[in-house]
Amino acid sequence: MKPFTVSKAATALMLAGLVLLPLYSQLSGNIFILTLFTRVVILALAAASLNLMMGYGGMMSFGHAAYLGIGGYAVGMLAQEGVGSGFIQFPVALAASAIYGLVIGALSLRTRGVYFIMITLAFAQMAYYVASGLARYGGDDGLTIYKRSDFSGLINLSNRTQFYYLCLTCLLSVIFLIWRIANSRFGIVVQGLRSNEQRMQAIGFPAKRYQLVCFVISGMMCGLAGALLANNTDFISPAVMYWTRSGDLMVMVILGGMGTLFGPVMGAVVYLLLEEFLSQITEYWALIMGPLLLLVVLFGRGGIMGLLGRFNRD
């Protein structure tokens, strides 16, 4: 039996809170909190997908927001063309993300380190400009989605509570999947590549192929988040893919604790709630948020999960 640690307790508390949130929303009549947390859960999903690459694979993608856009545009464009069924929209979103990930990954993995960070960024910027050029689908102004994905009878995305639970289920499934991947033979190899690529290659593992598969899986997970995000806002625009959005996702992962299973979820919850909370106190919330991030880096190595972990040793 592993000891029950502070970080585990915090994670359990957070998960219980997320599961019970719609109940609280219903009882208190606070609809806003449900809308807010739907967004939090979706972005937590995106952060978790980025963590699979960064934390486990050691690949720093600075262009993950591109998948949010690709997943979102798959939903938006199909809706615009009269294809409203979620059974078509979501698989298309995943397939498009996979294809993008495969091409970008194959090219990007030729480089490493800071160059890898920059080339993933460059491709995401290209995707941003492609979306800006889509005149038929709103171009710069973005595309309004008049009807949410239709899962005929199975689940109603226009019902706030049902949609929230769909997002939460997706998040938890993805985290379960990441846990399975991290502990599989494949995941061990990918983590081995993070520590020492040359040694793994010398043993005989085709390094790039493993990393590429990890790249594609991570992209597909983020594409799913994009499809959900488009349904949540009923709108998709190129702004979703802008590089500062990728920065936001990175911040969530590092803030929560890179390479930990629930760290990115914690990071997303804290980052977005802090943003919400501070913006209620002052219009100039970023004035506090900015230095706060700096302090987290300077004094809180390992993010929130790292900080929580410290309680056990004291």
Next chain:
Amino acid sequence: MLLVVEQFLNGLQFGLLLFLLAAGLTLVFGIMDLVNLAHGSLYMMGAYFAATFAAWTGSFLLGALLGLGATLLLGIVLEMTALRHLYGRDHLDHVLATFGLILFFNEAVRLIWGPAGLALPLPAWLTVPVPILPGIHYPAYRLAIIVVALLVALLLYLGVMRTRIGMLIRAGASNREMIGALGINIKLLYTLVFGLGAALAGLAGLMQAPILTVQIGMGENILILAFVIIVIGGIGSIRGAFLAAIFVGMIDTLGRAFLPDLLRQVLSGAAASTAAPALSSMLIYLLMAIVLVVRPEGLFPANRR
């Protein structure tokens, strides 16, 4: 012909401006191994300082000079309070910390100067068109940017390659402990390098200010361009940054100017006019992707240590 020459000069001017920004970035990156996303914020602060001082003093040149000094000072303060604690840390820590600084600076500017942008008006003597070739005139201010940037590039080259302090800086880049053991105050040296990088960013910002408006977030688009440049040129290489900057400036400017016409030859008018802006914005990223795929370390990688 007239248009080609003009666009060519525009490309050169934009490229040189990008060089000033990229030079500071690559200095800090190559020597201190610090990824500074907030470099674009220093560019923005340079523009705001210059616009404010110019309004106070009523003189463009005085405003620019004071703005440059203020940005230098800001860079030094920033290094001493926050960034010096990040040396030797993971690149990701740099990304997160300096991302936080971007948020801070954008908001601070909104608080101090308000959400609306500022204007930095040019004095009359800089707005006249100057004849450069028979029958071809070019705005004096853009020429001035070209001259100033070339001068700075030359000084930077001589300073880093031919002076004692430049030698120390280069030595510090190779081996920080060794240069410290020789009795050189490496902390002070790093502070100076960062201040210099900040001043270069500020100079780029204040020179660009009269052409565009001074506004919040102006550094973010151009910062990415500067990163593209140092990656194409090879991180840490001033020469690489110079050549890549001019290359990127040219491609970006010429692409925007001539791509719509070129596309119209192949595509229908409507399709061309929608595709052209997106395609010309993408050009440099396409270029960077191609360069990195062919030469993963950039075109002119700095000498391996």
